[in-house]
Amino acid sequence: MMWLSPSEIEALSLSLSVATRSVLMSLPLAIPLAWALTRRRFVGRTLLDAFVHLPLVLPPVMVGYLLLLVFGARGPVGAWLERIFGVELIFTRNGAALATAVMSFPLMVRAMRISLENVDRGLEEAARTLGAGAMDRFATITLPLMLPGVLAGAITAFSAALGEFGAVITFVSNIPGETRTLPLALYTALQTPGGDAAAARLALISFVLGLSGLLLSEWFARRVRRLLGH
Amino acid sequence: MFSVAVTKRRGSFVLDARFELPTPGVVALFGRSGCGKSTLVNVIAGLLDADAGRVALGDRVLLDTERRINLPPESRRIGYVFQDARLFPHLRVAANLEYGKRRAQGPGYVSLDTVCGLLDLGALMDRRPHQLSGGERQRVAIGRALLSQPSLLLLDEPLASLDAARRAEVLPYLEILRDQLAIPMVYVSHDFDEVLRLATYVVLMESGKTIARGGLGEMSLNPDLRSIIGADAVGAIVDGTVLGTDPSSGLMRVRVGHSELRVQAASAAAGAKLRVQLLARDLIIATQAPQHLSVRNILSGVVTAVTSDDADSDLVAMDIGGTQIMARVTKAATRELALQPGLPAWALVKAVSLRGHSFAAPAAISNASRDA
Numbered sequence: 001m002m003w004l005s006p007s008e009i010e011a012l013s014l015s016l017s018v019a020t021r022s023v024l025m026s027l028p029l030a031i032p033l034a035w036a037l038t039r040r041r042f043v044g045r046t047l048l049d050a051f052v053h054l055p056l057v058l059p060p061v062m063v064g065y066l067l068l069l070v071f072g073a074r075g076p077v078g079a080w081l082e083r084i085f086g087v088e089l090i091f092t093r094n095g096a097a098l099a100t101a102v103m104s105f106p107l108m109v110r111a112m113r114i115s116l117e118n119v120d121r122g123l124e125e126a127a128r129t130l131g132a133g134a135m136d137r138f139a140t141i142t143l144p145l146m147l148p149g150v151l152a153g154a155i156t157a158f159s160a161a162l163g164e165f166g167a168v169i170t171f172v173s174n175i176p177g178e179t180r181t182l183p184l185a186l187y188t189a190l191q192t193p194g195g196d197a198a199a200a201r202l203a204l205i206s207f208v209l210g211l212s213g214l215l216l217s218e219w220f221a222r223r224v225r226r227l228l229g230h
Numbered sequence: 231m232f233s234v235a236v237t238k239r240r241g242s243f244v245l246d247a248r249f250e251l252p253t254p255g256v257v258a259l260f261g262r263s264g265c266g267k268s269t270l271v272n273v274i275a276g277l278l279d280a281d282a283g284r285v286a287l288g289d290r291v292l293l294d295t296e297r298r299i300n301l302p303p304e305s306r307r308i309g310y311v312f313q314d315a316r317l318f319p320h321l322r323v324a325a326n327l328e329y330g331k332r333r334a335q336g337p338g339y340v341s342l343d344t345v346c347g348l349l350d351l352g353a354l355m356d357r358r359p360h361q362l363s364g365g366e367r368q369r370v371a372i373g374r375a376l377l378s379q380p381s382l383l384l385l386d387e388p389l390a391s392l393d394a395a396r397r398a399e400v401l402p403y404l405e406i407l408r409d410q411l412a413i414p415m416v417y418v419s420h421d422f423d424e425v426l427r428l429a430t431y432v433v434l435m436e437s438g439k440t441i442a443r444g445g446l447g448e449m450s451l452n453p454d455l456r457s458i459i460g461a462d463a464v465g466a467i468v469d470g471t472v473l474g475t476d477p478s479s480g481l482m483r484v485r486v487g488h489s490e491l492r493v494q495a496a497s498a499a500a501g502a503k504l505r506v507q508l509l510a511r512d513l514i515i516a517t518q519a520p521q522h523l524s525v526r527n528i529l530s531g532v533v534t535a536v537t538s539d540d541a542d543s544d545l546v547a548m549d550i551g552g553t554q555i556m557a558r559v560t561k562a563a564t565r566e567l568a569l570q571p572g573l574p575a576w577a578l579v580k581a582v583s584l585r586g587h588s589f590a591a592p593a594a595i596s597n598a599s600r601d602a
Contacts, residue, residue: 120316122312122314122316123316123318123319125277125303125310125316126310126312126316126318127318127329128277128302128303128304129275129277129303129304129306129308129309129310129375129378130304130309130329130330130333130374130375130378131304131305131307131330131333131334131335131378132304132329132333133304136333140329141318144320145319145320227320227358228319228320228360
């Protein structure tokens with residue numbers, strides 16, 4: 001990667017690191033949530049559904065601000081996390097990951113739900129008659145069959161996490177090497193006199209990254225389809 | 231003993247099913263499409279909740295709404311073969327079979343080898359479900375259900391989605407299962423030919439209700455059957471015993487009641503059981519011993535009942551030596567021959583249809599199916 005400058009490598013690897021953390025944070029929550037929203041009827045389901053989708057319609061800056069209130073050093077959850085686990089979110093890459101996780105969460109849940117809706121419930125019934133209990137069925141039938149959706153969701157969320165700007169800069173600021181991901185670096189370059197060339201290069205990196213993500217997910221979806229014989 | 235008495239309301243549809251049948255054996259749930267057969271099977275399996283009722287297999291109570299017993303499907307130990315097979319698409323055939331086997335509860339009675347042998351699955355093990363034909367898929371589904379070592383096997387129209395050729399390919403396997411395994415089966419069908427080949431008992435269903443039940447021979451004479459299968463398909467099913475082959479004609483001699491039929495059939499050993507259908511429309515009644523006729527198959531007996539079939543014809547029931555048969559005659563013939571219960575009569579058989587081999591419900595698991 002000799003054609004990239006050290007600061008570009010820093011922004012790129014930070015972006016990848018933040019996006020990876022963000023996906024790992026949201027996956028364990030998104031899978032059961034997608035399942036519950038698709039398969040269960042319970043009081044408050046519609047409200048929960050709306051709540052999950054909120055980040056899509058709220059200004060990202062506002063999401064960042066809310067995170068600051070809740071997870072900030074003096075926020076109820078933030079103070080607790082720091083006291084009990086010594087986890088600091090504010091001004092850290094974990095904080096950036098949290099902000100991008102919240103922002104990309106609806107996309108992830110959405111992709112999983114679409115795929116879960118296509119899982120034939122008859123197969124789960126068949127598993128039941130063969131003696132499989134609820135967790136067993138989920139692990140051996142439902143989850144493998146919704147895997148295309150889980151992967152699509154993860155890839156979409158990863159790509160969205162690479163591009164998240166507003167929530168990140170509001171919640172964890174713009175610190176080189178810690179929270180300055182590609183879009184923040186791009187923004188910084190644009191704010192710097194004579195930074196046009198640097199901005200163009202960063203834009204190109206983002207472009208290539210995004211395109212590869214999309215191609216990768218398409219290739220993967222095709223493989224899975226062939227495996228299942230569709 | 232397998233006993234079912236359940237009710238369930240679904241909108242305007244009311245399921246009200248009750249029957250009690252000895253096990254093992256094959257119970258055919260027979261009725262038109264949409265009469266509630268599948269709903270009933272799902273209630274038995276526990277996939278649908280009954281509003282009220284009881285389902286018990288021997289002394290194992292699966293459902294009893296009064297005693298608040300309702301085992302979930304995964305604890306009922308009921309194997310279910312669905313119409314659409316429902317193989318797990320992400321697993322190979324071997325893993326599909328393994329899925330049932332690994333979760334088996336209760337005593338195991340069939341091994342993977344036995345099931346593969348009975349259903350001819352050996353060559354399919356490495357395939358994925360989408361690489362199988364419809365008939366192969368059903369065979370794998372049957373094998374998977376068997377390997378969960380169920381105490382009852384439900385088959386919900388397993389052949390309905392197959393074309394005639396595939397159906398003919400799978401049917402013999404079902405006969406093998408019936409004859410070699412002592413597992414009770416409930417076979418749902420709207421095709422009477424399948425029922426004739428497989429069933430030991432028949433439960434008739436009409437618009438959500440079980441309207442009649444009994445052994446196949448007895449049920450073949452049941453008047454309620456006519457409205458479902460049509461007047462031309464009505465006829466006695468009788469179990470005959472092979473006596474031997476007639477050397478001059480090459481036809482098989484089969485004892486039915488205290489008479490003898492000659493049947494064109496692949497040769498079977500003397501003593502073998504054959505299931506034979508005598509359609510009511512293919513029988514002619516005579517009140518004197520017939521002579522000088524080309525018809526060779528003549529059954530002698532006594533008229534036991536004369537019932538009106540439609541505006542022009544009657545159904546005449548005859549006892550031919552512990553076996554009941556039924557003939558359709560015109561009302562004019564009934565009058566002229568003065569047909570009435572107690573009258574000695576002869577039935578001239580124009581055609582005999584073989585309906586596979588007959589069998590006695592096995593009392594115990596045969597050696598062939600016992601785990602080695």
